[in-house]
Structure formats: structure tokens, C-alpha cells
Amino acid sequence: MTETEKLFETRKEISDYNTSYPLHPSDWSTWKVSDTLSFDDVDDLSFYIHIPFCQSLCRYCEYVKYKKTSDSVEREYLDIVDSDVREFMGQSVTGETILRGFDIGGGTPTALSTENFAMLINMAARYVRRIKMAEDFKGSIEATFNTIDENKIAILSEHSDIFSRISFGLQSTNCTFLRDNNRDNGQTQRMADIFHICREQGISTINLDLMYGFVHQTKEEMKATMKVVERLMPEHLTVYELRTNMLNRYPIATAEQRFEQYSYLYDLIIGLGYKGRFGMNTFSLIGDNGLSSYLQHRMMKNGSYKGFGIAAQSKNDTGLSYNIGKNGESLKSCLSKKTFEKDGDSYKLPPRELLSKYVAISGYCGMFDLSVMENILHLDPDIVFEKELGFLLNNHYIEKNGTMLYLTPEGVLHYGAVLSLFYNNRS
Ligand code: SF4
CATH class of the missing domain: 1.10.10.920 (Arc Repressor Mutant, subunit A)
Structure with missing residues (x-):
């Protein structure tokens, strides 16, 4: 051998x-360095804003997030993000800069109060409109069914030329799974109503996230989840494999079981008319690759991206950095710094x-x-x-x-x- x-x-x-x-x-x-990652010579990049608040915390989640607190704390958080973006724009964005994509994720951006959600979207749109957008620009925002409503969709629709994609976490519709993982998707009819409002309001692309890789996840359970997908027919569908690198003792299916689960889901997805090669985790009904332009630029082209907010990741051709918050710092401690850009971890790679x-x-x-x-x-x-x-x-x-x-x-x-x-x- x-x-x-x-x-x-x-x-x-x-x-x-x-x-x-x-x-x-x-x-x-x-490769850890004390300098922050510089984007002064980067004229082609994407933006990401991390909103770390969630209505409830799912047991399997590896992301940096905090249970939703008060509106005033959210506001304090957004003020710091605004100030960090403003400083970055002044320092690193020029008339030559091309913005490839802009995703807002988390956490759950739609967990913000309506007023704070409006502040976030208006702030993001204000900055985007100052930069040259790439032709295939497709901004995207993450949402959950139990935190979105008509008002938030209306706020988004005012900037649907920028944020034309909304991505809902569904993961599974199985009651036991949802209960065991502290998650609530609400009724299927409400999901259908939300889809209807999004489409009426001009959001051109809706994505649903599904998950596999759980130990007791059965074919029946996946089939039932796919029945809901069939009813909703989002333009994009993403299937995530459970990852447990950062989780202590969370059980994960074996490689063979995960492969079998993926293969089963894949056949059902293709059976509904979605396009995507076996092995991909994104599928589309609309002739693209199922990604926002931020993800496309980041994952497939190795493009540079700048992340704002707690624990947000940034990368350029020389290295990678994480804003403060990646190492389990409390929200209070991060907010007390008045910027998320300092005291994070930077690596020159x-x-x-x-x-x-x-x-x-x-x-x-x-x-x-x-x-x-x-x-x-x-x-x-x-x-x-x-x-x-x-x-x-x-x-x-x-x-x-x-x-x-x-x-x-x-x-x-x-x-x-x-x-x-x-x-x-x-x-
Ligand atoms: S809603 Fe999403 S980000 Fe929040 S805990 Fe659940 S999986 Fe994690």
C-alpha cells in the first residue's frame, strides 16, 4: 500500500x-498575526454581516449565536456593525471596487425586532448602493419561519434589487427531531403563506435548507420533509450534512449512513425537477447553481470576502481572520469593545x-x-x-x-x- x-x-x-x-x-x-487583515489592495470582494441572535438555540448548531435579548441590545449591536462597515468603506472601498455579493446570516437576522430589522436592511442597502455591483450580484438573507412576518418581508422588498434571495432554515419537519433539538418551524400552511407573500413582494429566489446526518434520521422522516418541499417548491434547495467538529458528544451517523441519507434525498430532489450534480449540496429550479453570489464567489472562485459582526470571517489572498466572538466570549464582553474588528484572530497563511x-x-x-x-x-x-x-x-x-x-x-x-x-x- x-x-x-x-x-x-x-x-x-x-x-x-x-x-x-x-x-x-x-x-x-x-500563522497567527496581530495585524488585522487588510483589504486596501482588494478591489473585488463580497460582504457578509453576522447577526448572532436566535429565537431559540438548536442543539446541533455550530454557529456563534446568542439567545435573543432586548431590542436595545440588538440596536447596540447594529450600531457597532454600522460603525465597523463605515470605517471599512472609508479605508478600503474605492470607485474601482466591485461587490460580488452580500449575505446576511447568523444566527437569525429575522429574529431582530421589526424596527431593528429595518435598520439592518436599510443600512446594508445604503452601503451597497455606494459600490459597483457585479452583474450577477444576488444578495441573500437567512430567515426562520417563526421569526419572519409580513412587515419584515415588506422591508426586504424595498431593496429586492439587492436582496433578491431569502433562505429559510427548515432542516426537517419531524416533530421528534424538532423537539429534541429545541427547534420550531411552525405549520406548513404558514410556510406556504410566507412563500406567497415573499413572491408577491418581489423576492425572486427562495431557498430552503435541509439537513441530514443525524443518527436516527429515517427515510420516512426525509420523505415527509420532502413532501413539504414539494408543496413549497423553493427555487433553491440546500442540503447540509450535520457537522460536529465544534460540538461535544453530539451523535452523528456513520459515513455510510450519511451517504445513504444523502443519496435518498438526492433522488427525491431530482425527482421534483431540481438540477444539481450528485455530490453537490445545492440544487436549483431556475438554471443557476443554487447559490447566492456571495457563496458562489467565496466557495467556487476562492474570492475575497469581508465579514462584519461578531465572529464573522474574512479572507483575502494572504490570509483569513475572525472578528471577536469566535472563542466563546460573552455578548456583553464583545459589545463593550465598541468594535468587533479588534481583538479577533488573524492568520497570515x-x-x-x-x-x-x-x-x-x-x-x-x-x-x-x-x-x-x-x-x-x-x-x-x-x-x-x-x-x-x-x-x-x-x-x-x-x-x-x-x-x-x-x-x-x-x-x-x-x-x-x-x-x-x-x-x-x-x-
Ligand atoms: S436558528 Fe440557525 S443559527 Fe440559530 S441556533 Fe438554530 S441552527 Fe443555529
């Missing part, structure tokens, strides 16, 4: 190898680490691009990864078309091990 085969066989059994990179935050301690991050994120799409890899490495990836590519192609874990590498079904089954062969050796 070659070294590559041995590595692959070992990593097949380790669920930590997934789309999360680095495997452990301490893996990057060597060598090309091999940047490449590892790109490959991990591209794993969501079940594909990655040798030309993007070459741009990151400034070396020919066919030569750098000659052994790994030979092994993966010969064993039909991936297939090649031009510069694109696609996971085959066998590669999807062991996708963590496939991606890990391109990771820097230290991880």
Missing part, C-alpha cells in the same frame, strides 16, 4: 475530515493552507477547480499533487473535465478523505 492509500484509508474512518478546515483552530497558531481552505469549502459543491488551485499555489497542481490525483483518478474517486475535478459517487461516500489528500500535511 502506498503512503497516499494508507492516508486515505485512515481518514475514511475519521468524521472530522469534512468541509471544516482547519480541523482544530490551534492548527493555525503558527502560506499558499498550501489557503489551498486547503479552498478545497475544503469547495467540497460543499462536490467539485474543485485546478485553475483556482494554480492561482493560489502559483504552481501547477497537476505536478504538486501528482500522486494524489493519480490515486483518486485511478480509483474513480474523482473525475476530470478540463480544469474541473468532480467527486464521483464513490468519492462522495469518502469525500472527507478525498479532500484531505490536498490538505497541508500538518492537519
Whole structure:
């Protein structure tokens, strides 16, 4: 057995190898720097705002979030985000800057009070209108059914030329799952009503998020969830695999079970008329790839992005940073700093680490691009990864078309091990 085969066989059994990179935050301690990540020379980027408040906290959630507090605390949070964006705009945005995308996520942005939600959307739109938007710009905002209402949709619709996509977390409709995970989606009829209002108000694209990878998730449960999808028929559908890298003792299905769950969902999704290659996690009814332009730019093109708000991630061609809040700091402590941009974690990364991050994120799409890899490495990836590519192609874990590498079904089954062969050796 070659070294590559041995590595692959070992990593097949380790669920930590997934789309999360680095495997452990301490893996990057060597590259930690005190300077914040500069975007002064970046003229092509996307924005993200993190709203960390949720109505209730789902047990399986890895994101940085806090239980919704008072309107005045939300307001304080938004004032700091506004000030951070304003400072960034003054420092790093010029007449040449092109904005590729703008996502607002969390947490749950729609958990804000109506007044604060209006403040957020108007603030975001005000900044976007000062920058040249890319032609394929499609801003997106995350929502839950139990926090959205007609008023918030109306606020969004005033800027539907910017935020033309809304993404609802559904995950599952199974009552036991929802109860065990402290989650509430509400009635299907209300979801249908919300969809109807969104469409009436000019939101062109609705996405639904589903999840799989739970230990007791059955085919019947997934079929019932897909019945709700069939009733709603969102333009985009995203299926997330449960990740537990940051969760203590949360049970996860085996790689084989997860593959079976994904395959089952995939057949149902394609059966409804959605398009998407086996191995991708996004599907579309409208001829695109099912992503907001922020996600497309970030995941598929390795583009630069600037994140605002607690724990928001930013990346450029030299490194990556997290705003304050990533390491479990309390909301009060973060707010007391009056900016989320200082005292976070910044990493100046060598090309091999940047490449590892790109490959991990591209794993969501079940594909990655040798030309993007070459741009990151400034070396020919066919030569750098000659052994790994030979092994993966010969064993039909991936297939090649031009510069694109696609996971085959066998590669999807062991996708963590496939991606890990391109990771820097230290991880
Ligand atoms: S609503 Fe979303 S962000 Fe909030 S806890 Fe649940 S999964 Fe996490």
C-alpha cells in the first residue's frame, strides 16, 4: 500500500475530515498575526454581516449565536456593525471596487425586532448602493419561519434589487427531531403563506435548507420533509450534512449512513425537477447553481470576502481572520469593545493552507477547480499533487473535465478523505 492509500484509508474512518478546515483552530497558531487583515489592495470582494441572535438555540448548531435579548441590545449591536462597515468603506472601498455579493446570516437576522430589522436592511442597502455591483450580484438573507412576518418581508422588498434571495432554515419537519433539538418551524400552511407573500413582494429566489446526518434520521422522516418541499417548491434547495467538529458528544451517523441519507434525498430532489450534480449540496429550479453570489464567489472562485459582526470571517489572498466572538466570549464582553474588528484572530497563511481552505469549502459543491488551485499555489497542481490525483483518478474517486475535478459517487461516500489528500500535511 502506498503512503497516499494508507492516508486515505485512515481518514475514511475519521468524521472530522469534512468541509471544516482547519480541523482544530490551534492548527493555525503558527500563522497567527496581530495585524488585522487588510483589504486596501482588494478591489473585488463580497460582504457578509453576522447577526448572532436566535429565537431559540438548536442543539446541533455550530454557529456563534446568542439567545435573543432586548431590542436595545440588538440596536447596540447594529450600531457597532454600522460603525465597523463605515470605517471599512472609508479605508478600503474605492470607485474601482466591485461587490460580488452580500449575505446576511447568523444566527437569525429575522429574529431582530421589526424596527431593528429595518435598520439592518436599510443600512446594508445604503452601503451597497455606494459600490459597483457585479452583474450577477444576488444578495441573500437567512430567515426562520417563526421569526419572519409580513412587515419584515415588506422591508426586504424595498431593496429586492439587492436582496433578491431569502433562505429559510427548515432542516426537517419531524416533530421528534424538532423537539429534541429545541427547534420550531411552525405549520406548513404558514410556510406556504410566507412563500406567497415573499413572491408577491418581489423576492425572486427562495431557498430552503435541509439537513441530514443525524443518527436516527429515517427515510420516512426525509420523505415527509420532502413532501413539504414539494408543496413549497423553493427555487433553491440546500442540503447540509450535520457537522460536529465544534460540538461535544453530539451523535452523528456513520459515513455510510450519511451517504445513504444523502443519496435518498438526492433522488427525491431530482425527482421534483431540481438540477444539481450528485455530490453537490445545492440544487436549483431556475438554471443557476443554487447559490447566492456571495457563496458562489467565496466557495467556487476562492474570492475575497469581508465579514462584519461578531465572529464573522474574512479572507483575502494572504490570509483569513475572525472578528471577536469566535472563542466563546460573552455578548456583553464583545459589545463593550465598541468594535468587533479588534481583538479577533488573524492568520497570515502560506499558499498550501489557503489551498486547503479552498478545497475544503469547495467540497460543499462536490467539485474543485485546478485553475483556482494554480492561482493560489502559483504552481501547477497537476505536478504538486501528482500522486494524489493519480490515486483518486485511478480509483474513480474523482473525475476530470478540463480544469474541473468532480467527486464521483464513490468519492462522495469518502469525500472527507478525498479532500484531505490536498490538505497541508500538518492537519
Ligand atoms: S436558528 Fe440557525 S443559527 Fe440559530 S441556533 Fe438554530 S441552527 Fe443555529
